[in-house]
Amino acid sequence: MAVEETNSSQNIQQQQEQGCDPCKSFGQKCSHLVKKQRAKFYILRRCIAMLLCWHERGEH
Numbered sequence: 001m002a003v004e005e006t007n008s009s010q011n012i013q014q015q016q017e018q019g020c021d022p023c024k025s026f027g028q029k030c031s032h033l034v035k036k037q038r039a040k041f042y043i044l045r046r047c048i049a050m051l052l053c054w055h056e057r058g059e060h
Contacts, residue, residue, distance in 0.1 A: 024032075
């Protein structure tokens with residue numbers, strides 16, 4: 001019995017570390033995805049802004 005409990009707790013920990021938690025509600029999954037997309041768009045905006053500023057400074 002103790003071995004099965006240890007294995008199941010290890011499996012749960014591995015799933016949580018990988019970001020795959022089957023017990024999460026639909027709302028929690030959606031909010032997690034929205035946060036990831038916001039972060040990606042933020043990085044993209046920053047990169048574009050840096051490229052535009054670099055291009056403008058290169059002309060002077």
